[in-house]
Amino acid sequence: MSTTPRPIALFSRRHFPSRRHVVQSAVLLGAVACLAAVSVLSAADAPAKAAKKSWKETKSTLIQSDFPYQKACIGAKFPANNKANKGIAMILGNEAFMCFDTDLLRMSAGWTSGTTQGKGGPALVGFISAKGVTFDGSHGGHPEISGEQKFGLRQMPGWADKDGSFKDPRAEPFGPLPRTWCRWDGMHVVGPDLVLAYTVHGTKILEQPGSVEKDGETAFVRTFKIDATKTALTMAVCEVEGATAKADGPHVTLTAGELATIAALGGAPAGVTLAVTATNRLVLNIPAGTPASLFKLVLWRGAAASADKFAALVAGAPAMVDYSKGGPKHWPEPVITTGVLASTSTPDGAYVTDMLTPPVPNPWNRRVRFGGLDFFSDGKRAALSTWDGDIWIVSGINEKLDKLTWTRFASGGFETLGLKIVDDVIYTTGRDQITRYLDSNHDGEADYYENFNNEITSSPGFHEFVFDLHTDRDGNFYTAKAGPVKGGGRGFGGGGGNGDVSAHAGSLLKIDKYGEKLTVYATGLRAPNGIGVSPEGQVTTGDNEGTWVPMCPINWVKPGGFHGVEDLAHGKDVKSFIPPLCWLPKNWDNSGGGQAWVTSDKWGPFKGEMLHTSYGQSSLYLVVKEEVNGLMQGGVVKFPLKFTSSAMRPRFNPVDGQLYNAGLRGWQSNAAKEGGLDRIRYTGKPVQMVSGLKVTKSAVALTFTTALDKAAAEDLQNYKGERWNYKRTSNYGSPEFSVADPEKKGHDKLEFKSAKLSADGKTVTLEIVGLKPVMQQSIGFSNLKTAAGTTLTAQVMHTINAIP
Amino acid sequence: MIPSLPTRAFLLSLLTGLLAVCASSALAQAPAAKPEPGLLLTHTSGPATDTAVAPNLWLHVAAGQSAAPALPAGKFTATWTGALNADLRGDFQFRTEVLRGSLKLEINGTNIIEVTAATTADSAKPSAPSKPVRLSKGANLLKATFTSPDSGDAFVRVQWSEKGILWEPITTALLTHNPADAALAKSTAIRAGRDLFLEHRCAKCHTPAGSPALAATGAPELAMDAPDLADIGSRRHYAWLAAWILDPKSQRAVAHMPRTLHGANAPADANAIAAFLATLTGGPAPALPPKADAEALDSGNKLLEVLHCAGCHNLPDATEKDAKKISLTHLNAKFPPPHLAAFIKNPGAHYAWTHMPKFPLTDEEAHQIAAALSSTAPMFKQPGPSTDPAVIARGQHLVQTTGCLNCHTLKLDNQFKAKPLADFAATRWQSGCLAEKPAADSAAPAFAFNAEERAALQAFAATDRGSLTRHAPSEFAARQAKNLQCASCHGQLEGFPLIDVLGGKLKPEWIASLLKGEVADKMRPWIEHRMPAFPARAALLAAGLAQTHGFPPVTPAEPPVKMPLTTIGKKLVSSDGGFSCIACHGVAEMAPVQVFEAPGINLAFSGARLQHTWFLRWIRNPLRVEPTTKMPVYFDEEGKSPLADILGGDADQQLDALWQYLRLGSKMPPPIPPQ
Incomplete structure (x- = not known):
């Protein structure tokens, strides 16, 4: 290109x-x-x-x-x-x-x-x-x-309640007005034009925002197409401080000093009027029983001396663009890229990465920083959302990746960092809402951006990312909202550009399959850039080290559970929390990505297992886990592969059965590129890796995918280990503390008593002196040999919440 | 690191060990003890030998310098012995990073590398890597022997690598030695004795042969001054002077000044000297401190924390007193108020070699600190000195005749003479100043050395004392780092680099500027603490730290900056196709874009600050250098760059481009942040 x-x-x-x-x-x-x-x-x-x-x-x-x-x-x-x-x-x-x-x-x-x-x-x-x-x-x-x-x-309801009052009924100044009052429905995009769709007290309203210019004066035009009204509707147009109001025939003028704000209606049915309230607020009144109609509101402000130019701006009949068939394409040009096969490989050759080269550069100079990924049912196409608010569709996903065709499908989104395809319809999550995208004219571009659910709260904070979008087997959606972390990284909220702690800050949110209701599913999250939902509906999240998060965890979410971050939406002073499945030290994961469950039997021996990604370390991990005394615990083993950008949105392609990962680079990541998409492909070669971990009374048993040589497996020279703890405080993250001497920084070395290989040769049980619950334990090995003679070197990082 | 002046307890244990060893005539085999960090390093030159503890297989001895004070300059061998403690069985390769001389490295009794001048074409280039050697988990015996070249600089730095890709110094924490080694005990005792001799200014009275020119070429401490007495009557209170002169150790347990007055007349003599000193008034009068209101006291108390004064001092209101720290309860007794602030602001004004650091402080801050300290220290009634001319004259006479002026400068005729050092055979180092119990009528200055100190001094006395004529920069650095308590901050305070790594990280020129107080910019503005200056020691300490790590005392000039590469370097630090270094690091005038709990040092300082080899290691894998750093690892374990489209993805070339860009310093054109 x-x-x-x-x-x-x-x-x-x-x-x-x-x-x-x-x-x-x-x-x-x-x-x-x-x-x-x-x-x-x-x-x-x-x-x-x-x-x-x-x-x-x-x-x-x-x-x-x-x-x-x-x-x-x-x-x-x-x-x-x-x-x-x-x-x-x-x-x-x-x-x-x-x-x-x-x-x-x-x-x-x-x-x-x-x-x-x-x-x-x-x-x-x-x-x-x-x-x-x-x-x-x-x-x-x-x-x-x-x-x-x-x-x-000012910040106030744009439409009055049933009694004509504009009083804000919300418990806090965030989130939408009650559904019984009004609802934001969505937006039609027709070429350069927009038609906003919303419902007020049961009346459907379409509004096309526009402008008109004549004789050097520009006015704003709001063209309304309303259904017949059942109740009286009142819309606040604007407020002009210190103005004196005057109605002059059809024109309403608010004069403040040298400036005049003038409004008028065009084509309005009888009874629809403009009025000024005592607070210098201009309102539009639509009485009950107004028939379905099309009219416009023209609003101008300029020098009072130029007020006579206003009349010309109102001239002409109201008209609304035809949105029913979509509009012309905004981005007709595709961007063609060529993939790179087997760009990196695991040492055993069982897994390779194939790079799906992103559409950079592109004719629109768009930054391509992927925050969401999912596949269409044909498996040949995927949709990817970006941080900047675009959706790209890539087609040509096949074995060769020799011609990847990227087209832009939608744009303008509010930090769309999660994407899910249901029945071949794209949904994204963003700061403002879950959006459903419809392409009514089937030209490959969205023309109706529907509000699926916008109950989520959002304040002006820069760090209120809404991360990842998944569904469970019943079709419910899950997404996670970060806390409004302060600039610099410590603490939350406080107003201004840091934002405020609103109702959903730091929560895992569940939205029913119809988008009718959003509920808080779990709390106590800080910045979980990525979640996962198992085929059985188990929800998991990562998180990012910071205030109340001593180190990155993998959370095994319990409905209604509190996962550790105080000072956020759930309230304050919660001193106990659900310990995570495991913690991960900084050099393993300094900022977590999403999880995936291996649903494919074409992806090696891990079907049914859980995978975790690290955004910060751009790494993919197998999660080895077990339940002990009702608590989940376990750890991770790394797939030593490299990705084009960070590892953040792992997804399985339903057709080729391979794992794909999309990621972006913001900060605190070692990602090479701003955005990337890679396939993690199983080559069919034997996998040589740890695939299980169990804690017993005095030992840790590691299970391998392949049988091991007994002599090497039972030689303690081949094992090393350390353990340490973290402290959960309001500081950013935690130093690492000795277990033996809890106030001393550092690690304690593990003393191994014995290594015993199981009869099938696949499980090594490592007896450890003084084994006990610990937040972080690493076990490394080298020079183990498979029965076939290849050497094995790797490390397992895990957490012991309980000893059985 | 070369052993620093050991604590008394440690010294005692060493000597006890040594005695036990001698008693059992088992000198050949040192008893096993819990291994301690570092390797034994034995220097030999002809019959002269010395054993110390060194951090790693690093060495730099400039032409004409001694490898150790015990050795004359010239050809020498250096032998490191100890254990390399692998945490896992594994295969490693070794090589010399730089070498001038020859080196033989043995591990577990097997020759690993043997590099000679003949086999190293370029002393500044790495040698061919050894064959992989299998290390067992736990201790592996290590022995390395370096032979210096016939002339010129002698140096070596050894590296290892697990995969033959990333080469780095052997992890220092994995190197240990047997602290009960007999040769080490012997050398340590001598070294301790020499240090005591220098620190107590013994040579000011008992001058070594060659003095005073020796101070310029021998042990730098021979040039150490003592507080000068100009205007002392204005700067210190009379009563405190009298008490101090009578018995310094009663005022400060770690005082180096001896008690010179004895007998029944001592208190009267001390008063007379103090009365004379009280007449020495004048000098620039410091501004009177502003009235210390609550706000000023708060600021002062905050500064006491910021400057970490408690690292070396027991503050007046400290509830726990550390016997090793200097107490500040006497401040009001000692300092007339404006002079305390003046001293805090510039401690070296009358005493260049003071241990007290010179912090960058405004006058107001110095007054705030003084006020905060003074407000918590007890107040003292200040009796006036005798104004009797006869008393004052007697005081002056005592100053001139009891040796005060051998250490302290004052424009006055010194009538005290002591015998030169050469007159004191080792056998005589048990009487006089060094008597265990001074005779009742002894006029010798009393230092109150304890048994271990006297033993150490005797061990030193028994040598030819030629070590006083020699300066070994690494040892000087170790001594001074210990005496100045660098580790009180660099090792204890959050976010501080460890003192142990600085010599291999920072260019000696930069360290010297920093220690002279010439670096006005704060490297880490997010840390409230301030780096003080130690101007008298700056250059020597900087060179010594570098040489400890095998670097030359003067960084060799680099070829001119490759300007075309700087443009690529700029792209590499940008967020537009580069590593996005600018998220956390400022570049010259440009502030960082997204500092998020991980502020970085402005890149414009890097070229002047960092040793090039350290820069390479750091960028390749910062977590291997500093496990708690928040800097991400960009290059993979194979050393490959993730940015395949810049300079063909060649990591070495990318690092060179970065380095060339960094070398532009304050003239670095900032990369354009996203717009």
Whole structure:
């Protein structure tokens, strides 16, 4: 493929022809503004230079300008603290933008591009800034509207309750309004246009956000298509601080100083009116019994002296784009890559990695950092979501991987770090919701982004990642929400860019198969970048070392269980918790990824076993486990393979029966690349590995996949071991402490008394002096021999919660 | 590491062991004892021999230097013996990383490598790897013999590798020796005696042959000063001076100054000397401290923690007193208030070789510390000195005639003379200053040496004392690291590199700048503690630490920076196709992008700070170097880079590109963070 990214302008011309034209006229206006500004500042030649480019070209490439929206927590300039925790920042054409808040169903702000004083002089800025962990990588903060804000509505319900009150009924200012009140349904994407779909008191409402420009003035247009109303509906449009209101025929004007905010309806049925309440709030009233109708609300703010230009902006009949057949493709070009077979191998040759080369570079300059992976039923195609909010579909998954075709399926998501395919329909998890994607015109791109369930809470914290998406055998979905870790790594919440501890912070969440209800399944998680669900429905998670997490665990989740992190959603002062199946030291896993269960009988001798990945160490592990006294315990053995990026989302392909892993690199990872997808393929060669671990009264028994040579297996010279403990505190992680001297940092060496090989040659029982419960024990061996004569060197890392 | 001045208890046990060995005439076979870290290192040159404990198979003796103080400069052999304790049976290869001289390495009695000058074309390049040798789990006997070249620098660093890919120094923690070795006991006693002789400034009175020029070429401690007495009357209280002069050890158990006044007149004499010293006023008057309000005291107390003063001192309000630490309860008795702050700010102003570190402090901070200490130390009534001219004159006379001025400088005629060192045969080292019980009428200064110390001094006396004329940098570094208590911070405080690794990690030039107090930037700004300066010792200590690790005292010049590679190096540290080093590390003016509980040192310092070989090891596998580091391991066990598309994925070339980029230092163009 070409290594030169296609300029964005080409795409814009083809798909947004009318907008391109308008953008340029707006640029000219910008030039005039700049001239004025610069003539005051200096006589430099900056103006022409600065005005040459639209915000699209001058602003960073981290926020795409060729797709109509980007979801994120979006901050506005007014009113104070106006953040849309689940915001959709929308590009409306005419250099105009609005942000819709899907928790509160309010339009939080409208703005146009404007000038800012940059290093090279005044520069045109628009849309949203690239601030935040997903975009410029900064810890703390989130995108802010960029340009000149024209209207705003504070954090309040966008639609009134049944009694006409806008009082926020939520226990905390996070999460959606009650379902009995209203519901965010989803969004149609039709080329450059969007149609928002939601329900208020049983009335279906479709809203197309747009803009209009005439004679140098730009207004925001909200076109509504509503069903017949059963109850009266009231929508808050905006609030203008310190304004005096005046109704002048069909126009409602709020004047504050030199600025006038004017709104009017177009094509509204009888009874649908605009009004101003005593708090300088502009509202839209739709009486009960209003028939199904299509109308528009036009909103403008400008110099009071230019108010006479408003009437022209309202002219014309309301119209809504036809969303029923989807729209033109946004990304017609596929990206073709070639895979690399057997890029790495285990020493026994039984497992190799095949790299499925990611679509980098691509014509849209998109970063490809995979956060979700699943397969379609044909096994030849997979869908992958990215941190930046895209979904890619890769086809051509076969033995050779010689032609992988990558196409973009969807975009604009809010940190979509989990993906699941059910009945060949894609679902993603993100900060705002579980989204179901529909492609009604079957052109290979989503055109309806449906809200499957958005009950999850989200505050402005940068670290509130929502990780991974799985289903159980009954079709229920599971996803995990991280705690709002503070910038720097210690502690949680506290407001601002660090966010707040909201109801679901640090929880494992379960959503029924219909998306009707979200429940907290378990608590006490910190940053579990990856979960797993066994075929029987056992849920597992990893986690990340940090506050209350002394070292990375593998959690065997109990419904309703508390897994250790205090200070999060479950409440405070919980001093006991469910010990994890095992802990893993830093050099094994400093930040856990997801788990997978071997469901395939084409993947060597491990069918039914559990696998764990390490995001931090980009490693794949077999989990060896047992239940003792009602508690799970065990450890891991490494598959010594390497991956293109981190190991994070292991999934089995239902057709070829092989394991695939997708991963990304954020921070605290040794991943080589920003994103990667690899197949972990069983070659059919004999596997030489530890496959089981059992703790007895005085020994640890290791079971191997192959029979061992007795002499080498029973020679204590070939074994080494250490053990140590951690301390669970509010500090970040824990040092390693001696077991014999609990205050002393360091490890204690294990003293082996004997090694006995079982009759079948597959199990070595290592008698250990003073065996006792311990958080971390490592047993290493080298120079063991298989019956066939090859040598075996490896290490097992495990935890003993209880001695049987 | 070369043995540092042993604790008295340890010395006692050694001597007891030695005596027991002598008594049983079993000198040949040292009794088995619990192995201790490090290897025995025996230097031999002609008949001269010396045994010490060394951390690893490292050595650097510059041309003209002695390998050990006991040996004359010139050709020598160095033999390391001990055990290499493998934690698992395994196959390892060995090689010399650098070698000038010849080396023979034996493990479990088998020759592993034998490299001579003839077989090493380039002393700065590694030798051919040995054949894999199988090590048993547990102790494997190790013996290495180095023979110096006929002239020039002598050096060696040995490495091992399990797979022949990643070469590194033999893990120091796996090397042990038998501490009950008879030769070690003998050398240790002599070394301890020599150290006592130097630390107590014995040579200031009993001058060795060749003095005073010797101070420049022999043991550096011969040049050590003592507090000068200029303006002492302004800087210290009279009553404390009197008490100190009368019996220093009553004021400070570890005082080096002897008691010089004896008999019934001693208290009056001490008062007279102090009265004379009290007349020595003047000098720049330090600013009076601002009134210490609660906030200042809080700041001062915080600084006491930040500077880890309790690492060496028993603070005035300490509930537990450590006998080895200097108590600070006497502060109000000793210091007129503004002078305490002045001393804290610049302890070396009147005493260059003071053990007290010089911390970077503002005047305000020094006052805050002084106020905090003073507020918890008891107050003393300060009686005035006698103003009787006769008393003062007697005090001056005593200063001139009792040896004070042999150590302390003052513009006054010194009328005290002692016999030169050569006049004291070993047999005479049991009387006078060194008498177990001084005679009632003895005028000799009383040091109150205990039995072990006297035994050590006698062991030293029995040598030809030529060691005083020789400077062995590694041993100097070990002595000073011990005396300055470097390990009180580097070994105890969270996030501090261990003192034991610094000589192999940091360039000696950098260590010297740091110890001189010339490095204004804080390497680890996230650590509140501050690195102090020890200006008088800086250069010698830095060179000695490097040589302990087998590095030259002066880092050889590198060829000019390969500019084209720096661009690739920049890409390698970026998050755009590189390792994303900038997540945790700043680059010159650019702050790190995503510091998350793992802040890293600004990369602009690396080129000037780090030994190149250490940099290579660290980047290849930081966890092998520092098991608790949060720095990720990027290169795999085969040494391969995960970035296949830069420089063809060649790890060596990538590391070179990184290094060239780092060498640009403050001129490193920062990589563009994501935008």
